[in-house]
Amino acid sequence: MMNYTKYRPYPTMDMPNRKWPNNTITKAPVWCSVDMRDGNQSLEIPMNLPEKLKFFQFLVDTGFKEIEIGFPAASDTEFEFARCLIDNNLIPDDVTVQVLTQSRPHIIHKTFEALKGAKKAIVHLYNSTSTLQRDVVFGNSMQETIDLAVAGAKQIKEEAAAIPETEFFFEYSPESFTGTEMPFAVEICNAVLDVWEPTPDHKAIINLPSTVEMATPNIYADQIEYCCENLKYRNSIYVSLHAHNDRGTAVAATELAMLAGADRVEGTLFGNGERTGNTDIMNVAMNIFSQGIDPELDFSHIDEAVKIYEESTRMSISPRHPYAGSLVYTAFSGSHQDAIRKGMEAMKQHPDHWEVPYLPIDPMDVGRNYDPIVRINSQSGKGGVAFVLEQNFGLYLPKAFQQDFSTVTTSMSDRQHKDLTPADIYEAFIDHYVDGRAPLELVTYKEIVLKNHEDVAIEAECNFNGKPLTLKGTGNGIISALCHAIEDYFHIVMEVVDYREHSMSHGTKSRAISYIQIADNEGGIYFGAGTSSNITKSGLRAVVSTTNKIIR
């Protein structure tokens, strides 16, 4: 038994007049990637310099304008990375790099050394403010905790003033904010702001981290709304979010906290970061995108993001990862496939407005294609199989035919215990239905229009079990004439229930395909198809192919 009695419930916020539940997200926040700091510090093997450079370039290309590049005082690699970006002029003018520092004099000083020569930079100061950390880690009173933050803030202001050629911005995080008494969190942030004296033209950043996610997302939103209402200098600060994912709800917490008034979001690609990770910034951006709002980040080639993430972190993305996983635009189950197929067809009527069941966004928007939307296994139905044949091979099977074929593919997949590729499905279709030539094979035929000008007669030269056979019959069309000829010779009943034909767009040579459904007098229903460059011949081949199933 798990001993739940050793845990205490997280306190809720008494805010009967909370406003955030009535708000909606209408624009993208200021994004800040912390991949190369929070993400990097949590890796088994932190990124090396070339990996960091590649990652940085990717973030720039994706559209990040604020990028936390590291903790320069932590190690030589971290320091060198900052120097490398600055010395080699690799930071675009519209991008501001950010660095993290503790509130310790030598660490702050080293941080400024790492930034010498930068055009602009955000210096991010943090100290832990939670009740638990004040007691257990620092042994500090509330006032001592404020004093530590204020001392750091002062030193940062002074060091920045000594380097006027760089435009510095300041950020403060009351680390472990969600474990902090809210009035105290506001008090310590206000004390830091009193040192920095931000203005609307030169804002500071107050970052309120859910360092450890300890409660439901609505409580984080309450805390953010409380701070937005009580922080001084509200017009001169960006309220920033930085959520961890311990309960698996960092994205939700970030979204609700945006409703609560936050202006800025820190996070990482695919949610890399300490323990269960940070807010997945791609996920939040794509959620915004899916509401018809410009996310101001470009994930139109999401597989490139996956690749760089997997190479740099040495971890892999789950196939179910929102927007990016290999299976997230794929349906295996029959009813989903059927709905997707119908939705894709309906899209032809309103191509500018995406609305397809089970697909919240168009896979093409993130650089995926439609091929794998539907994959066929034993959970699939006729709609999915039809979709694969339509999309990949230009084959439009009549509905009853689809039903018959789906029993074939279902049992194939069940037997083989794997999903079927489009090529497997096509091959099975050809094998089961198309141009069957044994035991009966049509070699040539003659069509004679009868005197009444309505009926026709057929003389079909065939091979039957390898021996020549001439079949003769009449009917109101050449298909029915051949059916009658076959009925007479084999003493069977062949009632044509459905017959369709279309030209095949797939492949280089233009060919026609005919589908036929035939009923016998014993309740048997048979399906067959024929192909030829001549549409009449494709119909006759369909009849012969079906006949072979009956007589076999």
Ligand SMILES: CC(=O)SCCNC(=O)CCNC(=O)[C@H](O)C(C)(C)COP(=O)(O)OP(=O)(O)OC[C@H]1O[C@@H](n2cnc3c(N)ncnc32)[C@H](O)[C@@H]1OP(=O)(O)O
């Ligand atoms: C939530 C977050 O992600 S915060 C960011 C965390 N990231 C990292 O820690 C990665 C980079 N860090 C490092 O490389 C190292 O920790 C360094 C270089 C910063 C410091 O190293 P060291 O001084 O050798 O060791 P260490 O980190 O254990 O220092 C802990 C001391 O710093 C104090 N401290 C911790 N955080 C802070 C802070 N923000 N401000 C001031 N002091 C702090 C602790 O109270 C402790 O003090 P004590 O020695 O008097 O007990």
Ligand SMILES: CC(C)C(=O)C(=O)O
């Ligand atoms: C330094 C802060 C922002 C942090 O990483 C956290 O609290 O998780």
